[in-house]
Amino acid sequence: MIIKSKLSIVISVIVLVLILLQLKAAEVEKGKATYVGSETCKSCHQKYYEGWKKTLHSRMEQQVIKEGPDKTVLGDFSITNPNLTFTLNDVNMLVGSRFKQRYAKSIDGEYYLLPAQWNVQQKEWVQYKPKKDWWAAAAIYPEDWDKRPYSKLCRGCHSTGMDVKTGKPAEQNIACEACHGPGSLHVEQGGKGHIVNPVKLNRENAAMVCFRCHMSGRPPKGDFEKYAWAVGYKPGEDLKQYWVYDKPKGENSYEFWAGGYAAKNRVQGNTFIQSKMYREGMNCFTCHDPHSSRHITSLIKSGDTNSLCLLCHGENSHHAVYKSSISEHTHHKADSAGSRCIECHTPKTGMNAVKWDARDHTFKFISPMETIKAGTPNACNNCHKDQTPEWAQKTVTEWLLK
Numbered sequence: 001m002i003i004k005s006k007l008s009i010v011i012s013v014i015v016l017v018l019i020l021l022q023l024k025a026a027e028v029e030k031g032k033a034t035y036v037g038s039e040t041c042k043s044c045h046q047k048y049y050e051g052w053k054k055t056l057h058s059r060m061e062q063q064v065i066k067e068g069p070d071k072t073v074l075g076d077f078s079i080t081n082p083n084l085t086f087t088l089n090d091v092n093m094l095v096g097s098r099f100k101q102r103y104a105k106s107i108d109g110e111y112y113l114l115p116a117q118w119n120v121q122q123k124e125w126v127q128y129k130p131k132k133d134w135w136a137a138a139a140i141y142p143e144d145w146d147k148r149p150y151s152k153l154c155r156g157c158h159s160t161g162m163d164v165k166t167g168k169p170a171e172q173n174i175a176c177e178a179c180h181g182p183g184s185l186h187v188e189q190g191g192k193g194h195i196v197n198p199v200k201l202n203r204e205n206a207a208m209v210c211f212r213c214h215m216s217g218r219p220p221k222g223d224f225e226k227y228a229w230a231v232g233y234k235p236g237e238d239l240k241q242y243w244v245y246d247k248p249k250g251e252n253s254y255e256f257w258a259g260g261y262a263a264k265n266r267v268q269g270n271t272f273i274q275s276k277m278y279r280e281g282m283n284c285f286t287c288h289d290p291h292s293s294r295h296i297t298s299l300i301k302s303g304d305t306n307s308l309c310l311l312c313h314g315e316n317s318h319h320a321v322y323k324s325s326i327s328e329h330t331h332h333k334a335d336s337a338g339s340r341c342i343e344c345h346t347p348k349t350g351m352n353a354v355k356w357d358a359r360d361h362t363f364k365f366i367s368p369m370e371t372i373k374a375g376t377p378n379a380c381n382n383c384h385k386d387q388t389p390e391w392a393q394k395t396v397t398e399w400l401l402k
Helices: 002-030 038-042 046-053 176-180 184-188 203-214 268-272 341-345 368-374 379-383 389-401
Strands: 093-095 100-107 110-113 116-119 124-127 348-350
Touching (some): 038 046, 203 268, 368 389
Antiparallel strands (some): 093 100, 100 110, 100 116
């Protein structure tokens, strides 16, 4: 009887401890913010929601709509092309819509990108079979398209609140909480605190909100080293704890030209941190508004008309580059492409869908000499395609000697 009594006490103590641990875990979980979804954000932030809803971030992942005013399928599946080895019936989700559109098939609860993409501007099918990304070059995943899981290689950046345990996101697309963090506590407190406003972060941590997907790199060694996105990162945290930035090596590579300029898309962060703009305190949202689609790439003002750049560099401004006419600075007619700031200071040097359609963000003037030495596309020959880099270098040198 005594033994049974002691055993009963021990069991009771164990049960009590387990109950206390569960209560403690529940308390911890209660204090941890979870994702509530952009529709919840909309109830208080309708203006920002409606602006975001028109951006490309809101439609990175789309349902398959074949026809009608809400059609989402851009690729022409009616044509014969050796790269097109699947039909629209194989497609369960669309990825992308500006430069290119890729097509995902669901197999046993996981998405895989099918082996062809539609290049939007060129209106053509090309093979999609990554070979130079670090995870492909190192043969971490087989070459077979159906052995490369979308959740591990892409979806952490194409969605919000990606859960590696379930392989599912809290919400499709780059929604509110991708940049502001999980919002449940913010909602519980009536919109008071418990949310990240990147504008209020220090310069580096604020930039990291964008860098998590616009900074080429790879995860550190550990449990998530086979993921091609920063698993676990939340806005406001130090991204470097979750992501190792790629750096220029002084020679041409998949990511960079020898001078450190963009050779592909998704290196905006890598090139931006090399710039004087970044060192002087500028940030991504100095020029871009993620809640607006009024101008291309969500710029706060037009880059095509120089309205954006001349806010800081126009006549009589603090960092003016000319006194009375922009031609003084550009050596081109004021209304020509040669006087468009972005064509010289963010030239197209990187490959997104085709060569060259992605802009460099070092904001440096890329000399024709970089083309002569390393093959880097330069601003002059991007326009003057009928001339040689040597001609461009001679012309620029003559300007400087005047």
